[in-house]
Amino acid sequence: MTTISRNELAQRIAADIPEGAYVNLGIGAPTLVANFLPEDQEIILHTENGLLGMGPAPDADHIDPDLINAGKQAVTALPGAAFFHHADSFGMMRGGHLDVCVLGAFQVSQTGDLANWSTGAPGAIPAVGGAMDLAIGAKAVYVMTDLLTKTGESKLVASCTYPLTGVGCVTRVYTDHAIFDITPEGFVVREAFGDNTVESLRELTGLDLIAAEEH
Amino acid sequence: MIDKTVADVATAVADIPDGATVMIGGFGRAGQPVELIDALIAQGATDLTIVNNNAGNGDVGLAALLAEKRVRKIVCSFPRQSDSWVFDELYRAGEIELELVPQGNLAERIRAAGAGIGAFFTPTGVGTQLAEGKETREIDGRTYILEYPIKADFALVSALKADRWGNLVYRETARNFGPIMASAATTTVVQVDGVVPLGSLDPETIVTPGIFVDRVVAVGERRWLRDGEFIGGVDLEGNAK
Numbered sequence: 001m002t003t004i005s006r007n008e009l010a011q012r013i014a015a016d017i018p019e020g021a022y023v024n025l026g027i028g029a030p031t032l033v034a035n036f037l038p039e040d041q042e043i044i045l046h047t048e049n050g051l052l053g054m055g056p057a058p059d060a061d062h063i064d065p066d067l068i069n070a071g072k073q074a075v076t077a078l079p080g081a082a083f084f085h086h087a088d089s090f091g092m093m094r095g096g097h098l099d100v101c102v103l104g105a106f107q108v109s110q111t112g113d114l115a116n117w118s119t120g121a122p123g124a125i126p127a128v129g130g131a132m133d134l135a136i137g138a139k140a141v142y143v144m145t146d147l148l149t150k151t152g153e154s155k156l157v158a159s160c161t162y163p164l165t166g167v168g169c170v171t172r173v174y175t176d177h178a179i180f181d182i183t184p185e186g187f188v189v190r191e192a193f194g195d196n197t198v199e200s201l202r203e204l205t206g207l208d209l210i211a212a213e214e215h
Numbered sequence: 216m217i218d219k220t221v222a223d224v225a226t227a228v229a230d231i232p233d234g235a236t237v238m239i240g241g242f243g244r245a246g247q248p249v250e251l252i253d254a255l256i257a258q259g260a261t262d263l264t265i266v267n268n269n270a271g272n273g274d275v276g277l278a279a280l281l282a283e284k285r286v287r288k289i290v291c292s293f294p295r296q297s298d299s300w301v302f303d304e305l306y307r308a309g310e311i312e313l314e315l316v317p318q319g320n321l322a323e324r325i326r327a328a329g330a331g332i333g334a335f336f337t338p339t340g341v342g343t344q345l346a347e348g349k350e351t352r353e354i355d356g357r358t359y360i361l362e363y364p365i366k367a368d369f370a371l372v373s374a375l376k377a378d379r380w381g382n383l384v385y386r387e388t389a390r391n392f393g394p395i396m397a398s399a400a401t402t403t404v405v406q407v408d409g410v411v412p413l414g415s416l417d418p419e420t421i422v423t424p425g426i427f428v429d430r431v432v433a434v435g436e437r438r439w440l441r442d443g444e445f446i447g448g449v450d451l452e453g454n455a456k
Binding site for chain 1: 242243244245246268272292293294295296302303306307313315316317318319320322323325326337338339340341342343344345385386387388389390391392393394395422439446447449455
């Protein structure tokens with residue numbers, strides 16, 4: 001089955017973010033989305049460590065250790081940027097002020113539960129960061145992930161087996177095979193890439209997926 | 216005359232006792248009060264409970280304090296990082312206790328302590344392992360969990376500059392936990408690049424008013440080094456150079 005690359009997926013997510021949106025891109029793969037936001041539109045990026053109006057990474061000669069993102073990588077502050085302390089930053093999340101966040105996932109359930117912070121494996125060191133606040137706080141919670149694990153299991157599941165990050169919080173899942181909306185009836189295939197079909201996706205996930213035209 | 220400045224970092228942390236709860240500002244390395252932590256390492260207090268977002272980076276600052284086995288317990292949201300090998304080893308050996316708190320709950324619990332709030336209901340963490348055993352309540356159709364404040368005996372914070380009353384101005388994302396930790400500790404100790412004359416800070420731009428600050432120690436303008444090479448620094452106006 002056709003899959004799209006991580007950059008293509010980031011570009012696809014970027015195309016769904018409207019001008020004027022306040023957006024948090026978490027850490028890791030979702031931060032790629034920033035590379036594809038249209039330059040002629042004003043979309044304001046929030047980073048949990050106290051910055052609205054985050055810009056791209058600086059060149060090597062202009063790295064500023066005081067100016068970093070949630071992944072602790074060097075970033076820049078765009079004209080119009082604002083700094084604030086941590087309680088305000090998480091108030092922006094919890095208080096429902098962010099329009100969109102994009103998070104990675106280990107599993108997403110058909111009722112929108114998200115598991116993305118711990119596999120629960122013995123001996124693993126747990127770390128949650130801001131994931132639980134983002135998951136329940138943003139108006140729209142987008143997940144960016146491969147559909148399948150490295151060993152071929154579906155990350156879309158009837159119910160999560162990994163420890164939860166948030167309950168019923170995911171709006172939409174962007175995968176390398178297709179885009180899925182979470183609805184009260186379950187996963188709806190919003191868009192299938194390449195030669196993927198609702199039927200082939202049902203086989204891959206083992207789930208009773210709903211075709212968009214049937215929803 | 217009020218003068219909260221102290222002569223050096225050793226004096227600033229001299230009375231932190233064994234068993235103290237100490238908040239340490241910073242997010243990763245940004246805003247981490249490295250000189251105060253080094254002074255705490257030299258001072259010798261042990262059996263500490265540390266509140267920080269992370270559990271140390273590399274082998275300096277908080278990581279060095281952990282490596283000295285002076286920390287009994289750490290309260291944080293994100294201990295595991297690519298360069299948190301000191302914590303990882305202690306944790307796996309069972310030599311440090313971890314209280315893992317979602318980052319927004321950590322921030323709000325610190326803020327609540329400083330603001331005199333007895334407890335608060337938050338939606339963050341509902342239905343997860345990190346809410347197990349916590350009281351819940353349904354309010355307007357949504358479920359919340361009860362979280363309690365985190366108070367500290369001492370807070371160690373880094374800011375760009377201060378005056379002798381302890382008014383603080385921070386720089387960029389190095390602000391992070393500084394303002395809320397300064398409010399939540401019995402004794403707040405702040406390291407700054409420099410102390411400026413009273414009246415020279417614009418009252419409209421002071422982020423932490425001096426009422427939250429007990430001691431200020433100047434540690435000099437920072438030099439940014441990479442592999443020992445000077446790659447820049449910052450002056451007291453906050454301008455990179």
